[in-house]
Amino acid sequence: MDNYLLVISSGLQTTIQDLGRKEFRSYGVPISGAMDKYSAILANKLLNNEEGLPVMEMVIIGPKIMFEDNTSIVITGADMSPKLNGKPIESNLVYEVKISDVLSFGKLIFGSRTYLGVKEGFNTEKKLNSYSYYKGITKKSIIEKGDRLKIGYHPSEFDFTSSRIKVKKHHFNTNALEVTKGPEFSRLSKKQREFLFSKIFEIDSLNNRMGYQLKNEFIKIDKNEIITSSVIPGTVQLTSSGKLIILMRDCPTTGGYPRILQLTDISINQLAQKKTGDKFKFKLEGSFSFLSRLVKSLKD
Amino acid sequence: MENYKLKYKPFGSISVLIEWPQKIDIEIIKDINQFRTALQYNMNGLILDTVPAYNSLTVFFDTSKIKYKSAVNRIKEIYNIKNKEPISNAKIWKIPVCYDDEFGIDLEEISITKKITKQEIIRIHSDIIYDLYFIGFLPGFLYLGGLSEKIQINRKPIPRKKINKGSVGIAGNQTGIYPRASPAGWNIIGNSPINIFDVETNPPCFASSGDKIQFIPIDKKKHFEIKEEVKNGNYLIQSKTYG
Numbered sequence: 001m002d003n004y005l006l007v008i009s010s011g012l013q014t015t016i017q018d019l020g021r022k023e024f025r026s027y028g029v030p031i032s033g034a035m036d037k038y039s040a041i042l043a044n045k046l047l048n049n050e051e052g053l054p055v056m057e058m059v060i061i062g063p064k065i066m067f068e069d070n071t072s073i074v075i076t077g078a079d080m081s082p083k084l085n086g087k088p089i090e091s092n093l094v095y096e097v098k099i100s101d102v103l104s105f106g107k108l109i110f111g112s113r114t115y116l117g118v119k120e121g122f123n124t125e126k127k128l129n130s131y132s133y134y135k136g137i138t139k140k141s142i143i144e145k146g147d148r149l150k151i152g153y154h155p156s157e158f159d160f161t162s163s164r165i166k167v168k169k170h171h172f173n174t175n176a177l178e179v180t181k182g183p184e185f186s187r188l189s190k191k192q193r194e195f196l197f198s199k200i201f202e203i204d205s206l207n208n209r210m211g212y213q214l215k216n217e218f219i220k221i222d223k224n225e226i227i228t229s230s231v232i233p234g235t236v237q238l239t240s241s242g243k244l245i246i247l248m249r250d251c252p253t254t255g256g257y258p259r260i261l262q263l264t265d266i267s268i269n270q271l272a273q274k275k276t277g278d279k280f281k282f283k284l285e286g287s288f289s290f291l292s293r294l295v296k297s298l299k300d
Numbered sequence: 301m302e303n304y305k306l307k308y309k310p311f312g313s314i315s316v317l318i319e320w321p322q323k324i325d326i327e328i329i330k331d332i333n334q335f336r337t338a339l340q341y342n343m344n345g346l347i348l349d350t351v352p353a354y355n356s357l358t359v360f361f362d363t364s365k366i367k368y369k370s371a372v373n374r375i376k377e378i379y380n381i382k383n384k385e386p387i388s389n390a391k392i393w394k395i396p397v398c399y400d401d402e403f404g405i406d407l408e409e410i411s412i413t414k415k416i417t418k419q420e421i422i423r424i425h426s427d428i429i430y431d432l433y434f435i436g437f438l439p440g441f442l443y444l445g446g447l448s449e450k451i452q453i454n455r456k457p458i459p460r461k462k463i464n465k466g467s468v469g470i471a472g473n474q475t476g477i478y479p480r481a482s483p484a485g486w487n488i489i490g491n492s493p494i495n496i497f498d499v500e501t502n503p504p505c506f507a508s509s510g511d512k513i514q515f516i517p518i519d520k521k522k523h524f525e526i527k528e529e530v531k532n533g534n535y536l537i538q539s540k541t542y543g
Contacts (some may be wrong), residue, residue: 007336007497021349022360023348023349024349024504025349025351025358025360025441026349026350026351026352026434026435026508026509027435027439027440027497027503027504028435028436028437028438028439028440028497028505029439029509030439043493127499128499128504130504136438136439136497136499137439137499145509159511180310181316181453183309183311183319191305217362226322227322227323227324227353227354227355228353228355228436229317229319229354229356229435230311230317230353230356230358230436230444231357232311232312232358233312235312240447252436252437252438253351253436253437254351254353254434254436255437262311262312264313265312265313275539287400
């Protein structure tokens with residue numbers, strides 16, 4: 001049995017995302033997936049879904065949605081003043097919704113990306129083992145007004161117990177992003193390294209799922225191109241015009257600019273919650289202490 | 301073949317970047333592909349993906365099954381014991397290309413700049429069997445090596461806003477096919493009616509790193525016919541094995 005929800009208005013850049021395509025990079029296919037994986041996984045966990053099920057990702061301005069069938073929902077990530085039938089609801093708390101209930105969003109309070117999880121996940125088109133929207137891979141690359149999206153079946157007698165989770169504000173407002181050294185870090189002079197770890201960087205208006213450009217002018221390096229090589233989400237490129245670009249989930253598989261830093265997985269999620277004009281510093285961390293901490297965080 | 305001195309650099313939390321000497325060299329590409337094949341065979345199940353480029357191989361592994369340090373140690377061991385023989389199942393793919401003026405919108409200009417006839421440009425471009433170095437940048441974008449110096453030309457000063465899917469272009473020492481309509485700075489000399497990248501097939505691209513590509517000139521009539529066959533799902537891309 002197919003259940004649906006109807007998109008009444010689309011919001012700014014609303015898409016369906018899961019944890020991405022991991023096995024097709026050698027064919028030039030980007031990983032994609034939720035920009036803030038932490039919040040996407042949290043939405044699924046709160047619903048007792050498998051953590052990798054597709055969720056709806058929205059940016060700055062949320063959509064308006066009418067449910068055509070009963071289900072359970074949860075909102076995670078940025079606070080966009082969510083409302084159910086006009087009444088404010090809380091983030092990180094599961095709500096039962098009934099046929100013709102309307103979910104809407106208002107003012108952005110903090111963060112940049114909000115996730116809507118539904119019981120059993122979204123059941124939209126799956127291409128190359130993933131539901132993540134990407135132009136040229138999935139037929140749809142963005143959610144539009146009038147779209148009817150298939151969602152998982154949710155029996156009405158389903159009994160639910162879910163606890164309220166409080167997400168640390170730090171996830172949204174940290175002003176230090178942890179990084180490791182990138183493959184071309186050694187090309188930087190002492191002066192450039194000092195600049196990199198002392199300056200406050202500001203996010204340019206050129207920021208989207210593919211990457212975040214930074215406003216600051218960086219000290220140019222002599223050898224400013226590399227032989228085309230692999231790039232991954234979180235790679236910080238130094239372009240020949242002296243700009244820094246932090247690649248995000250939809251980035252190409254290869255690039256030709258020096259890769260001077262690499263954001264940790266946690267920092268990518270934190271950056272995904274930042275927007276134009278937000279400021280932060282880079283904080284260097286040894287890759288191995290980071291890895292051991294990652295392993296620990298997965299065990300917790 | 302001698303083993304190269306490789307550099308292993310941690311790259312993100314689930315991958316290692318392996319680097320060969322910094323130059324574009326077909327021998328390096330062959331070594332990368334042998335290593336890649338050996339890794340896929342010997343670390344099956346532990347590796348999520350291996351991504352080759354001109355002089356690097358990025359290996360993504362499943363950190364729930366193998367720790368970073370042991371993965372890298374295992375990878376290093378495999379490089380030392382890998383088969384030195386060339387990969388025998390590599391293929392030469394025959395890609396039909398129509399070089400008619402309707403598609404080869406920059407042929408005239410290249411002919412004037414390089415002082416060679418259009419027929420000669422087409423002959424030179426389709427005579428060479430190109431090495432498929434790797435697929436990167438965008439889904440199905442093939443990085444090909446081997447373009448003749450005689451037809452090497454700078455990219456266009458002002459990129460076109462949109463060129464058709466299947467456009468065959470040249471720029472510097474590179475030639476390639478645009479897998480889908482996109483902005484393009486390359487000089488367009490023809491069009492291929494086939495799908496280079498098809499999301500409905502697995503794998504989504506028929507060719508892979510280490511294969512070879514040959515362009516077969518076709519006329520407009522044949523271009524139309526093949527396009528129809530592709531649309532109806534009954535066109536088979538011709539290939540033969542080599543090595």
